[in-house]
Amino acid sequence: MQIYSLELLEKYRRIPTTTISDALDLLDIKGVVVGLKPIIDDVKIVGPAFTVKETPRKTSISEFRVTEALDLAGPGAVMVFDVEGYVEASTWGGLASLSAKAKGVEGVVVNGAVRDIDEIKRIKFPVFARAVTPVTGKGRIATLSINTEIEIDGVKINPGDLVVGDGNGIVVIPCEKVLEVLRIAMEIEEKEEKIRMLIISGKTAVEAERELKTKI
Numbered sequence: 001m002q003i004y005s006l007e008l009l010e011k012y013r014r015i016p017t018t019t020i021s022d023a024l025d026l027l028d029i030k031g032v033v034v035g036l037k038p039i040i041d042d043v044k045i046v047g048p049a050f051t052v053k054e055t056p057r058k059t060s061i062s063e064f065r066v067t068e069a070l071d072l073a074g075p076g077a078v079m080v081f082d083v084e085g086y087v088e089a090s091t092w093g094g095l096a097s098l099s100a101k102a103k104g105v106e107g108v109v110v111n112g113a114v115r116d117i118d119e120i121k122r123i124k125f126p127v128f129a130r131a132v133t134p135v136t137g138k139g140r141i142a143t144l145s146i147n148t149e150i151e152i153d154g155v156k157i158n159p160g161d162l163v164v165g166d167g168n169g170i171v172v173i174p175c176e177k178v179l180e181v182l183r184i185a186m187e188i189e190e191k192e193e194k195i196r197m198l199i200i201s202g203k204t205a206v207e208a209e210r211e212l213k214t215k216i
Contacts, residue, residue, distance in 0.1 A: 004048060004162065008182065012046045015185050017168045019192070023184040029177060033152050033170040036109060039120050039127045045107035045165040049157050049172065050077040053145045054112070054137075056086035065143035066096055072146060075104030078163040082150040083112025087131035089140040094119030101125045109163065109170055111152045112141075128165050 012020075017032075024031040050073040052066075073079050079100070083091050092108055094116030100108060107126035114120070114129040115136070147159045155172055157163075162173040173181045191214060198208040205216050 004178070008178070009046050011182060011186070012162065012164055013044055015164075015182075015189060017164055017166050017171045019185045019188050020164055020171045020173070020181065022188055023181045024171065024173070026184055027177065027181065029174065029181075030155055031172045031174070033109075033111070033155050033172065035130055035153075036111065036128045036165075036170050037130075038165065038167060039114065039117050039129065039132075040124055041167070043107075043126045043166065045078055045126045045128075045163065047076050047078040047106035047163060048175075049159055049161045049163050050074070050079050051147055051150045051157055051159055052079065052081045052143060053148060053150050054081060054083045054091060054141050054143050056084065056089070056141055059139060059142040061138045063142035064138045065146070066091060066137075067099075069143065069146050070096060070099055070103070070105070073100075073103070073105055076106050078106050078109060078165075080109045080150065080152075080157055080163060081112060082152050082157075083110065083137075083141060085111055085130060085153075086141070087113040087133060089113065089135040089137040090115040090133050091137045091141050092127065092129070093136075094123075097125040097127060098123055107165060109165065126165070128170055 052069045090113045092114040097120045110129040113131040113133045149158045160175045162178050164171050195208045
């Protein structure tokens, strides 16, 4: 698993995904996974990706290897499950969340469905998903690979890429671009703070744009 310094992770924790998305745009990097929403409010996750590739099909329960993946994921990791957008059965639930939280997993992202959201909310474990359903994935979802490259809606996610999630959604930063994206995102944040101060001081949005030569 890619190791990032605590200082870097904390800097990313202070930056919204909207700003990171803008930084990715400037570098022409496709890194926003659209349509995944947090199960709990006021959530922020930042950590290296631990990926799991799954597929929906009639299968044996032994091919549902969520606990195996959970056992391999390290503390601080963001587990990212690609279930190909399948939402008719869940790949993640309450007991898995409880185990992940106890292990120190940063959060879970599911390109598919989850269940037991009352329990997930009660223990306040960060989970992002495309949908919620009571139906189990056992016998309906098979694990194809663990900690290999996956792709969700055109966004390639490799083990160790940095995953950031908040109320706006999920962004993925390729590990080799983490420092560059952070630098650009911090510059964007600095400029936006100047805009806020101008507006608070009485300037209109148009005046603030003109003064700082930028677009709001």
